[in-house]
Amino acid sequence: MPAAKQPEQPFLSDVKTLRERARQHLTQGAMTPAYKGDVKQAIEILQTVLATEIVCVLRYTMHSIAASGISSESVKEEFAVHAKEEHEHVLQVAERINQLGGKPNFNPEGLHTRSASQYVEGENLVDMIKENLIAERIAVDHYRELIRYFGDDDPGTKTMLQGILRTEEEHADDMHDLLVAHEGKPMLR
Numbered sequence: 001m002p003a004a005k006q007p008e009q010p011f012l013s014d015v016k017t018l019r020e021r022a023r024q025h026l027t028q029g030a031m032t033p034a035y036k037g038d039v040k041q042a043i044e045i046l047q048t049v050l051a052t053e054i055v056c057v058l059r060y061t062m063h064s065i066a067a068s069g070i071s072s073e074s075v076k077e078e079f080a081v082h083a084k085e086e087h088e089h090v091l092q093v094a095e096r097i098n099q100l101g102g103k104p105n106f107n108p109e110g111l112h113t114r115s116a117s118q119y120v121e122g123e124n125l126v127d128m129i130k131e132n133l134i135a136e137r138i139a140v141d142h143y144r145e146l147i148r149y150f151g152d153d154d155p156g157t158k159t160m161l162q163g164i165l166r167t168e169e170e171h172a173d174d175m176h177d178l179l180v181a182h183e184g185k186p187m188l189r
């Protein structure tokens with residue numbers, strides 16, 4: 001019986017090849033030759049995500065300080081919790097940009113135009129809640145789209161975005177509940 005023919009290109013790279021490749025590209029950090037995506041494009045997209053998250057930190061922080069009126073205390077607390085979680089997102093995204101070989105853009109100049117969500121102060125408590133709900137819904141849509149975009153070409157970025165999306169969905173839900181509690185009627189979903 002003839003010996004089974006060895007395929008020339010095994011599906012999985014053997015450990016030795018993986019190690020050799022890793023050593024050859026030490027300066028590239030997490031960027032290995034197996035990365036299938038368009039790195040430049042990925043970094044550019046993540047700069048937008050970073051700006052969006054920074055604007056979210058700023059908006060929630062401002063609201064957590066400025067919210068006033070009867071029963072605002074619990075809302076202020078909620079805004080402060082969200083500000084902290086948005087800050088965690090900022091760190092995660094900046095870290096990913098760095099891993100991909102980019103430089104996270106924290107420049108305040110042009111921040112608002114790079115961001116997908118807006119910085120709106122809001123006139124009163126209900127306004128603030130509404131602005132945050134709008135921003136969260138934009139973020140949720142944006143992240144769903146990006147998760148589809150990155151797909152299997154960049155599972156690392158995709159997984160990170162999936163984690164962030166889960167928090168943004170919770171944020172949107174929280175803002176929706178607050179709106180119902182303070183205005184008495186839900187916004188159309």
Ligand SMILES: [Fe+2]
Binds near residue numbers: 053164
């Ligand atoms: Fe966020």
Ligand SMILES: [Fe+2]
Binds near residue numbers: 056082139167
């Ligand atoms: Fe959020």
